[in-house]
Amino acid sequence: MSIRGVELGLRGLGKAIANRTILHDINLEIKPGEFIAVIGKSGCGKTTLLRLIAGLTEPTIGQVALDDSPLDGLNPAARVMFQDARLLPWKRVWENVALGLPGLNADQALQALHQVGLADRAYDWPLGLSGGERQRLALARAIANTPSLLLLDEPFGALDALTRIEMQHLVEQLWRAQGFTAILVTHDVEEAIALADRVLLIQNQHIALNLPIHLPRSRQRGSAEFAAIKDQLLGAIFGAGYPLATRVVGA
Amino acid sequence: MALAIEQPTTSATRPARRLQLRQLGQRWLPWLVPVLLIGVWQLSATLGWISARVLPAPSTILQTTWDLLLHHNLLGDIAISTRRALVGLAIGGGLGFGFGLLNGTFAISEQLFDSSFQMIRNIPHLALLPLVILWFGIGETARLFLVAFGVFFPLYLNTYHGVRSIDPKLREMGIVYGLSKWGLFRHIIFPGALPSILVGLRHALGVMWLTLIVAESLASNAGIGHLTMNAREFMQTDVLVMGIVIYALLGKLADTIARLIERRSLRWQVGA
């Protein structure tokens, strides 16, 4: 039972905070069920873009369109998974999941926990969970009521490499099963290439690169195509100096 | 314990017994000094080293307590004092809690009230006693007013602080996950502020008894304070000491209850 993802349009979107332009003239159409990854240097405005789409801040100019109708206030379709898990320590694991469900539905919460492999911890307190389990729980909470838009803000940044790969697979699997539109902010270029249909690079307040990834899923990180795309992205981030610098280091 | 049981019995007996002794010691050792003190007190009184005027023997006090229970409705007096304490707590504490929530949540109400509360807080509330008598006379209203005034501040300050110290990121999460205003309060703000509120409650309970003792010994026609006042007039030291002990026990009881509530509602903090 695949749920249709939401269609998103960013139209001339701009945001200034305290008279400083963070984002300027962002234009982008996102198809229903598309998986977008957003990369860029720290402070370039990735989180700000996500908050605009979630309706947590108002754009200074332009608009966010949701299935072609302009967004006003909080985005009802969106669920956000934050970098810090933002769990409620005073609620049991299942209650944390049930938080965003109508009527605090326990069955639905357990179902979501089952999907992320955390069903056996349903009645524990969050303080007893490991870092990876906490993010799993946050993911379960985000997908529990089958949202049509999932916004992920560097959700795996704090995890170790192995757990991170595990979580990436999990997200991909859930995305395939549920068919939501996904926007993943990450600082990990490989993560972006492994998961996204399209990778956006934000630089100088706008989308500097909009790169579709046509590799078949599930993607092999060791493949030559994968490495070529990674080089292309890193080259775009660091400018012409990038391949040269790596060659010097490699020599 | 489990370790000792698994060992073969012959070698186990001695360490096991030592363990038992140590547990016994841990449980009973704290009681040794109080029991000794009471013993010495009893002995000194019996032997006439201390005059009964100054300090009657523990046995005499027990006897007096028994008499009062049977023939003078001591329980009724205790009930009256307890009721006064609780009504004062409900009024003052309720107001403190309410204003703490309001001022923690709404900027307007904070700007309106907080600095005034902070100023009034610096008045030692017992210093108001003469004024309160002037306003209300020496009746029940005066006593309740004083208790309510005293417990207002611990609850106000701690509730306010508890609400303010909730991580705004959690609040934002709640908003993204579609919680209503009431949902935010019920699931995030109140439970988040609860540890601080309970600290305020325990503090308020201490203030409550202290204020009540002062207010009751000023003028009362019933209650523990009334008993002790009469006792002073008739130089019944045993009744006086009994009154003091009852106040102490009531205070201890309140604190124990508060601590139980704390332990039950803050189970999540230990993660078990």
Ligand SMILES: Nc1ncnc2c1ncn2[C@@H]1O[C@H](COP(=O)(O)OP(=O)(O)OP(=O)(O)O)[C@@H](O)[C@H]1O
């Ligand atoms: N509330 C705010 N007040 C002032 N400046 C802000 C605010 N929010 C964001 N900014 C500024 O906007 C810029 C972009 O912030 P944003 O959090 O979107 O960056 P980011 O790309 O997510 O960075 P990172 O990768 O480090 O998370 C930063 O320079 C930041 O200082």
Ligand SMILES: [Mg+2]
């Ligand atoms: Mg960010």
